[in-house]
Structure formats: structure tokens, C-alpha cells
Amino acid sequence: MNLARPQISLLLAAIAGLCWAAALALLLFGGLAPTDPVFALQRLLFYGLALTAPLLTFIPVERAMGLTGLTIEGTVGSFLLLYILAFVPAPQDWLLDLPDLPIYALFIGALFLVGAAISRPFLHATSLRLFRTRARALDSRRVRRQSYEIGLLVAMIAMLAGLRVLTWVSLLLLTVVVVIAELLFLAQVGAEVSGEV
Numbered sequence: 001m002n003l004a005r006p007q008i009s010l011l012l013a014a015i016a017g018l019c020w021a022a023a024l025a026l027l028l029f030g031g032l033a034p035t036d037p038v039f040a041l042q043r044l045l046f047y048g049l050a051l052t053a054p055l056l057t058f059i060p061v062e063r064a065m066g067l068t069g070l071t072i073e074g075t076v077g078s079f080l081l082l083y084i085l086a087f088v089p090a091p092q093d094w095l096l097d098l099p100d101l102p103i104y105a106l107f108i109g110a111l112f113l114v115g116a117a118i119s120r121p122f123l124h125a126t127s128l129r130l131f132r133t134r135a136r137a138l139d140s141r142r143v144r145r146q147s148y149e150i151g152l153l154v155a156m157i158a159m160l161a162g163l164r165v166l167t168w169v170s171l172l173l174l175t176v177v178v179v180i181a182e183l184l185f186l187a188q189v190g191a192e193v194s195g196e197v
Contacts, residue, residue: 009060012056013060015056016053016056019049019053019056020053020057022049023053023082026042026049026086027082027085032086034088034089046082050078050079050082050083051075053078054075054077054078057074058075058117059071061121065125066140067124068140074113074117074118076113077111077113077114077116077117078110078114080106080110081107081110081111084103084106088103088106088107089103091162095163104158104159104162108158108159108162111151111154111155112148112151112152112154113151114154115147116147116150117147119146119150119151120143120147123147124140127143142185142186145185146182149178153175153178160174
């Protein structure tokens with residue numbers, strides 16, 4: 001029984017990897033186009049792979065680490081991102097141009113969800129190693145907040161690129177703002193804990 005569980009996990013990881021590889025291969029070399037019929041076989045195959053790959057990726061991670069909501073956020077964000085890359089025409093103008101604004105909004109929202117979902121397991125694992133007290137190590141609200149901050153950073157980078165003002169200076173300033181905001185959150189939480197004690 002103990003041997004079967006790692007084997008099943010490895011099998012699911014291998015299937016997830018194959019689904020990701022097939023979805024990316026279809027995206028890059030499959031000739032998918034916005035003009036394809038909605039129910040064309042190639043599109044249906046892409047839909048299936050774009051849903052199956054994140055589900056097989058995020059469900060085991062959510063169950064193993066107890067990260068509630070990870071599967072929904074990761075699957076919605078990944079599917080939306082893959083769909084936009086495959087079937088939505090690329091914007092031709094900057095972010096605030098009205099015809100292109102909905103495309104940018106969907107793309108930025110998908111990047112936010114994907115960035116948050118991918119970073120959350122790593123933040124959780126880092127917390128378990130860094131914090132000695134159990135309450136700090138297992139603080140799921142802090143991990144969720146930090147993952148959203150990383151997702152927001154990714155989304156803001158895309159916004160700056162859409163506004164055509166993304167430079168090393170603006171990227172550095174944006175990163176500093178996010179880091180300072182998290183330090184303020186941590187200081188506030190520390191003050192509340194010390195006040196209770």
C-alpha cells in the first residue's frame with residue numbers, strides 16, 4: 001500500500017507532464033487560429049489538454065500541502081492563459097486603447113491567477129523551513145497573501161509592458177513597493193501577536 005501511493009503520484013506527474021507538453025506543442029505547432037470552428041477536433045483536444053494538465057498538476061499539490069483553493073485558481077488561470085494565447089488575437093495598440101482593453105484585462109487576470117497559484121506551494125514549503133514556530137510555519141493566510149502579491153507583481157509587470165513603460169527602473173521600483181508592502185503586513189501581524197501575549 002505504501003509503495004502504491006508513490007507510484008500513483010509518479011504516474012500522475014508523468015501524465016500531467018505529457019498533457020502540458022501536448023498542450024504547448026498544439027499551441028506552438030498545431031496551427032490553432034481564432035478562425036477555427038469552435039468545435040473543431042483540434043480545438044476540443046486543446047481544451048481537454050488545457051483543462052487536464054492544470055487539474056493533474058494542482059490537485060495533488062493542494063491535497064498534499066492543504067492549500068485550499070489552489071486547484072481552482074491554478075486551473076482557471078492556466079486555462080484562460082492558454083486559451084488567450086491560442087485563440088485571442090494579439091492586441092495591436094497599448095493597454096488603454098479601448099478595443100484592446102478587454103484582451104489586456106483577461107490576459108493580466110490570467111497572469112495574476114497563474115503567478116499566485118505557481119508561487120503558493122513554494123511559499124508554503126519555504127515557510128515550513130524558515131519559521132520555527134508551528135503557528136508561523138502553518139500560517140495559510142500569510143502564504144495566500146504573499147502568493148497574491150507575487151501574482152499582482154506579475155500582473156503589474158504585464159500592465160507596465162502594455163502601457164509601454166516597462167524599464168529596469170520601473171521593474172525595480174515595483175518590486176520594492178511589493179516588498180515594502182509585505183514587510184508592513186508582517187510588522188502589523190507581529191505587533192498584533194505581541195500585543196496578545
